[in-house]
Amino acid sequence: MDTGDRLLTPGEVAALFRVDPKTVTRWAAAGRIGSIRTPGGHRRFRESEVRALLEGEGMLDEAEDVGKPRNVGPATSTGPGPANAGMY
Amino acid sequence: MDTGDRLLTPGEVAALFRVDPKTVTRWAAAGRIGSIRTPGGHRRFRESEVRALLEGEGMLDEAEDVGKPRNVGPATSTGPGPANAGMY
């Protein structure tokens, strides 16, 4: 099935993350993001991969928040939600 | 999409609020402001969200809405759409 394997250039990914194209290249070099190399050596990234990293790092099942617009208390220690694969 | 999804760096947000970048980081850690992390661990903030906080529209009566209005429509309009038409 086609997961939208649209290939993006480093410049595209950089614009999405608001970073420098060189930084995106560094991510690929560090193995933090999948990269496809062209015969010339340039890198190309998958749209699906970048999208997953952009906001839904945890790919959590986004539930409808229509029944709770009143919660202003951050006391939800049960799980803030997006527990990205942080390792910093 | 067109909500001005321009991402800002902690330094930018800090300059907007006249506070230290560290303080902005605390807000993100407290969940008071949405934050997007780069594979490297750095944070990026949405211009629209920062703007709402600056305007004070985010702390009206109780309309605190820091969540992300995820459009669960049938169409995956979440994407920016036809950004590049056959670039490579």
Place this chain on the structure above:
DNA sequence: ATGTAGTGGGGTAATTCGGGCT
């Protein structure tokens, strides 16, 4: 084949991160 734009690689400065303290 030539030209423009983007990309790659290396190196250095600036920013940000994380935790702890005043």
Place this chain on the structure above:
DNA sequence: TGTGTCCGAATTACCCCACTAC
């Protein structure tokens, strides 16, 4: 409780030039 500053460390941004992509 919330903000600003300290530290060390990692990550990122911008500089150069050479090569690739169209």
